[in-house]
Amino acid sequence: xxxxxxxxxxxxxxxxxxxxxxxxxxxxxxxxxxxxxxxxxxxxxxxxxxxxxxxxxxxxxxxxxxxxxxxxxxxxxxxxxxxxxxxxxxxxxxx
Numbered sequence: 001x002x003x004x005x006x007x008x009x010x011x012x013x014x015x016x017x018x019x020x021x022x023x024x025x026x027x028x029x030x031x032x033x034x035x036x037x038x039x040x041x042x043x044x045x046x047x048x049x050x051x052x053x054x055x056x057x058x059x060x061x062x063x064x065x066x067x068x069x070x071x072x073x074x075x076x077x078x079x080x081x082x083x084x085x086x087x088x089x090x091x092x093x094x095x
Contacts, residue, residue, distance in 0.1 A: 011089055011090065011091075014090035014091070014092070014093050015086070015089075015090050016085050016086055016088075016090065017086060018086065019072065019082060019085060019086070022068065022072070022085045023068040023069070023072070025093060025094075025095050026043065026051060026068040026071060027068055028095045029045060029094075029095065030093060030094045030095035031043060031044045031045065031093070031094050032090060032092070032093045032094075033056070033090070033091045033092040033093070034088040034089060034090045034091060035088065035089045035091055036076050036077065036079070036084060036087075036088045036089070037076075037077050039055050039056075039076075039077065040055070040056040040091065041053065041054065041055055041056060041076060042054060042056050043071060046064065048064075050064040050065060050066060051064070051065040051066070051067070051068065051070070051071045052064055052065075053065065053071050053074045053081070072085065076088075
């Protein structure tokens, strides 16, 4: 019996190429970890169905959002997520 090792995606494979790509990922229940200006951010789903976005390990930066469009209005430092989602370094993502 042989085992197959599936390599992790490259940053380019994980990258969001369009805003629609991000919105679809979140709509399908995907979770994302990305870096922007040296800070790591997480986008997850709460049991309430809301989308949580925050700087990693900084609960005071958390915003709960009802829709992917609302999540895209989150301020990532001085930038709105909508304006940089195709430029961030995606460290991990599901879906």
